[in-house]
Amino acid sequence: MAKKKKDLRRENIIEIAAQLFKQKGFSGTSMRDLAEQVGMDAATMYHYISSKDEILKTICFGIATTYITQLGEIESSDSSYIEKLKALVRLHLHLMTTKGAEVSVANNDWKYLSPEALQEFKDLRSHYEKRFASLIEEGIQAGELQEVNRSVALFTLLSAVRWVELWWKPNRGITLEELENTILTILFNGLEKKQP
Amino acid sequence: MAKKKKDLRRENIIEIAAQLFKQKGFSGTSMRDLAEQVGMDAATMYHYISSKDEILKTICFGIATTYITQLGEIESSDSSYIEKLKALVRLHLHLMTTKGAEVSVANNDWKYLSPEALQEFKDLRSHYEKRFASLIEEGIQAGELQEVNRSVALFTLLSAVRWVELWWKPNRGITLEELENTILTILFNGLEKKQP
DNA sequence: GTCTATATCGTGATAGAC
DNA sequence: GTCTATCACGATATAGAC
Secondary structure (H helix, E strand, O other): OOOOHHHHHHHHHHHHHHHHHHHHOOOOOOHHHHHHHHOOOHHHHOOOOOOHHHHHHHHHHHHHHHHHHHHHHHHOOOOOHHHHHHHHHHHHHHHHHHOHHHHHHHHHOHHHOOHHHHHHHHHHHHHHHHHHHHHHHHHHHOOOEOOOOHHHHHHHHHHHOOOHHHHOOOOOOOOHHHHHHHHHHHHHHOOEOOOO | OOOOHHHHHHHHHHHHHHHHHHHHOOOOOOHHHHHHHHOOOHHHHOOOOOOHHHHHHHHHHHHHHHHHHHHHHHHOOOOOHHHHHHHHHHHHHHHHHHOHHHHHHHHHOHHHOOHHHHHHHHHHHHHHHHHHHHHHHHHHHOOOEOOOOHHHHHHHHHHHOOOHHHHOOOOOOOOHHHHHHHHHHHHHHOOEOOOO
């Protein structure tokens, strides 16, 4: 069955909400601000969504489950640990360039989730990080990666790409592929030039 | 002349404010929350500070000028470009481990600055980034760094260390020196193990 | 210097007419 | 479905007693 008009409207509201939350923060965005951007009265929005909290929850968990689903596919692929880790970095870049606003909200405004949702979200993130860290651990064991502190490697990889969410616009004079290759070169081969 | 009692009290308020802003965000923190942590009534705080905005401004510009001052010292030092860039990364790590709350606020809550302050802050940051980018450019020209997109290198370096502000606690089982060395190894030599 | 009391405004959310 | 009107609350900030 096709999506109902009401569902589409709801998705539109959430999409615009993500952009505003990214711009002004969750607490800094009022339902009146949002209504204005959507083009309806604040009261009318409550016909499509049940609360401001619910919007935040939808955005954050949408991103979290996307990451975890894709991680599963990467884990079960038939490639080296280096290739799996590179695929993960590419996944982050891909999501930041296609769903920048939602990723930004999930990265920065998750702390405003209601207590139960907050706990569940933290659990999901911690679960994701553990599986990410396992790939690093196994990569080191297999001799593909340098012997470095696992946590430092994990968070450096996760963090190194986060600026892209703020910086990326379609016309930056660089393709997504070039962007990916440059970042992967820095992280896996290093910025320093090897002596010939 | 020694600092007055009133100034010390003011600094204490701002320090606690930075911790709360980091935890709950600028908009998510009320003057009543802050007053409670400081241990006085909200109205009394206004004897020491003039507004919530002023607190934010003090924090953000304090961090910005610290970064720029230290950048100046690094630029004028007598070392290779690689060493200068490594010193900059160390500077970021040092500030995040000694002034984590303030750095977090300057990184995440600067968007709540009042319009004039906002513009000035953006200008300072852009000025800092330009000088940072120059070191990368010159490092590439000198053949010390790989030929990569300058902006990507700049923001990857800046971003790669930002998780430390959230993660660092004195007892993580890793010294600041180990942390620095690991991050610098990843960024400048790469995570991938070189074939012998 | 520190408090109580309060002015004024913006917030999330709802009731109910149409 | 969409609006107007409104409620209950919490926000920043100030006035003024002590």
